[in-house]
Amino acid sequence: MAKLEILEFPDPRLRTKAVPVTAFDADLERLAADMLETMYAAPGIGLAATQVNVHRQLLVLDVSETRNEPHVLVNPRIVHAEGHQVYQEGCLSVPGIFADVERAGTIRVRAQGVDGQFFEQDAEGLLAVCIQHEMDHLIGKLFVDYLSPLKREIVRRRLEKARRQAEPQAVA
Numbered sequence: 001m002a003k004l005e006i007l008e009f010p011d012p013r014l015r016t017k018a019v020p021v022t023a024f025d026a027d028l029e030r031l032a033a034d035m036l037e038t039m040y041a042a043p044g045i046g047l048a049a050t051q052v053n054v055h056r057q058l059l060v061l062d063v064s065e066t067r068n069e070p071h072v073l074v075n076p077r078i079v080h081a082e083g084h085q086v087y088q089e090g091c092l093s094v095p096g097i098f099a100d101v102e103r104a105g106t107i108r109v110r111a112q113g114v115d116g117q118f119f120e121q122d123a124e125g126l127l128a129v130c131i132q133h134e135m136d137h138l139i140g141k142l143f144v145d146y147l148s149p150l151k152r153e154i155v156r157r158r159l160e161k162a163r164r165q166a167e168p169q170a171v172a
């Protein structure tokens, strides 16, 4: 397994729309395993393939406290959504930024496993939030897109500044 590099906002590659997975092979299994390793190491509760610059419809997540309930969703579709909830979200591609986002309260998602088998899963609460957040990544959408343009610009500047400060500086 290998840890993958996570793209960060405003990297334009995060805006790529993922295509459906058609090959359920060893490469897909390896990618899912690498994404889980990357997500756990970050640490985060979810990761979409888009975030590691692979533009296929695949996401991994684990919202359990014990961090031992990994889920892999391939080609996910929301087939039912109901109600509303507001959750303070963050994102591995937008480090250090948190904001309230309103999403569906309960969802039913139809997806495939890495073996290609179809399944349906009901989700509510944090799991429902996480699935919707990761599915947004697959269509090139970020949680900061739900903020006003002004707030999004503040986020962009704050991240730019943080990255500048992290770079080694030559002081003569």
Ligand code: NI
Binding pocket: 090, 091, 092, 093, 133, 134, 137
């Ligand atoms: Ni995210």
